[in-house]
Amino acid sequence: MKKFLAVLLALLLVLPMVACAPTTTSGTKAPPPQTTAGDTGKKVVIKYSGWRTEDQAAITKMNELFTAEHPNIEVIYEPILATEYDTYLQTALANGTATDVIMMRSYGGGRTVFSGGKILELNTQNVPNLQAQIDAGIDAWASDGKYFAVGTGMTMEGVWYNKDIFEACGINKLPTTVQDLIDICKTIKDKNYLPIACGIADDWYVSEEVTSSILMSVIGSNDWVKQLYDKKINFTDSKYVQMLQTFLDLSPYYPDFFEGLTYEDCQSLFITGNAAMYMSGSFELQGFIETNPDLKMGCFAFPGQTAAPVGQNYTAACSAGVYADSKYVEEALTYVNWLASQEGGEAYANGVLGFFSPNPAASELKDERAKEWQALSNGKTMIHMLGYETMYDGSPDYSTAIGNTVRAMVADGLTAEAGATYMQEQMGWYFD
Amino acid sequence: MKRSKWLYAGFVLPALVLYSVFMLYPLISSLGLSLFSWNGYGPKTYVGFENFAKLFGNVNYSARFFGALKNNVIFFVETIILQNATALLLAALVNIRRIRGTKLFRSLYYLPCTLSIIVVGYIWTLIYNPLWGSLNYSMDLLGLGAYKLAWLGNEKTALLAIAIANAWQYTGTPFVMFLAGMNAVPGELYEAAEIDGASVTRQFFRITLPLIMPVMFIISVIVFVGNFSAFEIVYAMTGSTGAPGYSTDILGTFFYRTCFGSRLGMPPDMGVGAAIATCMFAIIGIAVAAWFKMSKRESDL
Incomplete structure (x- = not known):
């Protein structure tokens, strides 16, 4: 009896080992039957x-x-x-x-x-x-x-819009300047719709979709990006300040508590038909069609400061x-x-x-x-979003830094100039 | 006699092998990795203590490290206060003999412990959602609409919000331990106290509480180790960037970011990552050892 118990206990101890074994290989499935390439006619x-x-x-x-x-x-x-x-x-x-x-x-x-x-x-x-x-x-x-x-x-970055809401608000012309966009936002807000689904809780969303689209419409050419990468200018440059200012100018038309909204929150606001506009990219198209096939949606490039933009943001x-x-x-x-x-x-x-x-x-x-x-790319200069070509291999990387900057502007009421200075402070490692 | 010795060894062996393969080996190799420079793909280069020099000498790293350490301390204090106070209160209530159905409550309070951390994180993110979360909704109903916040998006409240979710999930463990401790208190003590005319509250503070102090100590150690090596709950609720503004950046998320790189393409730095892990290991080890020594001295007195 004692012997039996001893064996049983030993088995119980070994058991977890056996139970653990499959988990180490669970990720790999058995390979499908393969033949060598030399065998002509075989797949x-x-x-x-x-x-x-x-x-x-x-x-x-x-x-x-x-x-x-x-x-x-x-x-x-x-x-x-x-x-x-x-x-x-x-x-x-x-x-x-x-x-x-x-x-x-x-x-x-x-x-x-x-x-x-x-x-x-x-x-x-x-x-x-x-x-x-x-x-x-x-x-x-x-x-x-x-x-x-x-x-x-x-993919291309820009603004998605809900055609039904635009129609309900009597908007029949897409904006070409920021002032147009602000006017449209006012009209939409007056009709009790949410103008822009925007949230700044996720760094990557702030960096790649929100600020990036605005920036490319402000700078309009690859020269600016090159100058920045070559450290001839930095983030306190007037064009970067202008981008941050445009972000702030639109903030009355973002949802309440947008400082705590994630990318998914904004996405669901738009796809459920609860927001008139949503700053994102063409990459959403397939998912949008599958999630809400009835939604009538269109897109436009983020408008320019005084005239139609000449730069288009892509990834x-x-x-x-x-x-x-x-x-x-x-x-x-x-x-x-x-x-x-x-x-x-x-x-x-x-x-x-x-x-x-x-x-x-x-x-x-x-x-x-x-x-x-x-x-959207027709006749425009294609500009790749900031941060990927350089500025990613230090801490904080570009994406984290712009996320922090935008949140500091909203939470602490920084001006666009102060925001740009804070951005430059964080990215100082790149310019050293 | 000789045979039984071998038999004992046989019993220990499987556990020893498992422990060595899955705990000891990874532990030692990751400590060793802190002396190498490695991006996770190419070859490793031996760099001595350069990773530690970078971690503490380069302000981009040191500021994050001490920031994360500070957040870890805050996170620990918040969790332990919330968790122990709630658990103690619940255990004391369930321990009152006159209440019926205490068994049901015991199971109910323990239930969150059995949930996956990711699930808990997700549920609480929904509760805190500033637009459709139940917290802000309830505040509206209670007429507290003016105090609504983006709980996870606000630097002042984000870490506390995560600590609450964390404490909610793990209140069950100290609760069960307190309950066991309370049941171990001899009944005569209460009978004697009752004869002497001590009230229920007085009995609790004079008898129950002092006698379950050892349990409190064990719980503190468990929570300390758990919090200083925490990662999942923060990752599930605010991601690995410590957003907003590094206010939820703890050693675990700082380690993860450094070790595995960022979404934007920041190259993985296994060496500095391992150096952070080594520091975490040292902090936890030293603190727990000091804690045990302190409690031993106290009990010796």
């Missing part, structure tokens, strides 16, 4: 990982188009939650389980990953269609002139790079090259609505609302 299965979980259906559909043209290659898209993607990628590259094709962050995030040496360098030999991206001057996925991914999705969002140690580098390159082509670019843009190919030839869109966003 090779490659995997593509990215952080856009919401695009799984669209990308899967797009991959079917690719397979129809390249019957030997099947591509499976495996999305990872955006907030966990970078940690996932770090681990997967370290232990050799990364997928064949990898979605790379633009600028700093991507460059850090590329520096690890596990991402294949792309050039016009192994990816001929990369040329279109180089010609368009998009270096978001390049490090010292070495390309590590092709862009697949660029280098999604991409595809190749894992250097992949068993199927050739197939992965074929896929990436297709994504960069006119056909692949259009397949992407027509599948993942609101994202546009960096290849200017890939411009044929079907969805009217996507076309509306695309039209």
Whole structure:
């Protein structure tokens, strides 16, 4: 009996070990049957990982188009939650389980990953269609002139508006100047609607959607950005002050307690039809259509100070790079090259609505609302939002600093000038 | 005799292996990592104590570190006061023998402990939501509309708001421990006190409270360790940036940000991250050791 008890106790102690074992491998599914690339006529299965979980259906559909043209290659898209993607990628590259094709962050995030040496360098030999991206001057996925991914999705930032509310308020002309916008806000507020869904609790939302759109309409050219990056001017520059002032001028038309509202709060205010306008980007389109298909929505570029804006804010969002140690580098390159082509670019843009190919030839869109966003760039200088090309590798990074600045202006009643000074103080590390 | 010795070793072995693999090894390797420079992707370079020099010498890091440390102390004090006071009150109420259905209350008060931290964080974010949250809504109903706030968006209230959510979730643990402590107090003491004419409140302060002090001490240690290594609840409610204005930045979020980089692309700095973790380890270790020593001296007296 004693012996039996002893064995039982020992088993109980070991049991947790057994129970723990599967959790270490639960993240990896059994690989689908694969054959070597050399076997002609047999299908090779490659995997593509990215952080856009919401695009799984669209990308899967797009991959079917690719397979129809390249019957030997099947591509499976495996999305990872955006907030966990970078940690996932770090681990997967370290232990050799990364997928064949990898979605790379633009600028700093991507460059850090590329520096690890596990991402294949792309050039016009192994990816001929990369040329279109180089010609368009998009270096978001390049490090010292070495390309590590092709862009697949660029997005545009601007203002969403609810057509029904605009109509109910008798507004039939979209604003071209800030004064127009303020007048429209007054009309909307008088009719007891919420003019602008805006909240400043999330740094990234303040940085990428709210202040960025205003800033690009103020500066109007890439020169200003270059001067700032080259430290010839700093954040106390009059144009930056003007951006902060415009943000403050519009604040009477934000929701109550907007200092505590998150991105999701603002998004739901707009998508449920409770706000007339919402500062965000084209990337919302697919989700908006799925969440509230009945909402009549349109978009316009953030208005200029005195005349229609000449600068348009964009983001280098999604991409595809190749894992250097992949068993199927050739197939992965074929896929990436297709994504960069006119056909692949259009397949992407027509599948993942609101994202546009960096290849200017890939411009044929079907969805009217996507076309509306695309039209925002017509005849305008495209300016990439601040903070990604530089200003991300110190503490606080640009995004955190502008979040802090805007909140300090609202909470402590700082003027735009004082806000700009505080911004410069925080970003001092960059100018040292 | 010899056989039983081996048998004992056999019993200890599985636990020892598990502990070593899942606790000791990660602990030692992360302490070691603090002496290396590593962005998480490329090779590691040995840099000696440079990470610590950066952490305390560079004002961008040191200001954040001491800011986070200060917030951690505030967070701990707020949590322990809220949690212990509530738990003590509830335990004392449930312990009154005349009240029926105390068993139900025992389960109910413990229930939040069993919820996932992320769930608790999410529920409380909804409660605090300035537009449609139930807190501001209730204040309107009570005629307190003028005092409504964006609780998590205001630098003055954000940390306290998180401490309340945290205390709400974990009140169950000290509650159960207090209850066990109270039940261990010999009944004769109360009978004697009653004969002497002591009121219920007097009995509580003169008999119950002094006798459950050791429980109070254990709870403080648990809460201290929990709060100084806290991360999840803050992450779930205000993210890892310490927003608004670093008012909810604690050592855990500062560590996470530094270690894994930011959304904007700030490169991960595993070395400095590990240095922060090492400091957290030292703070917790030293404080707990000092605490135990202090309580021992007290009980020796």
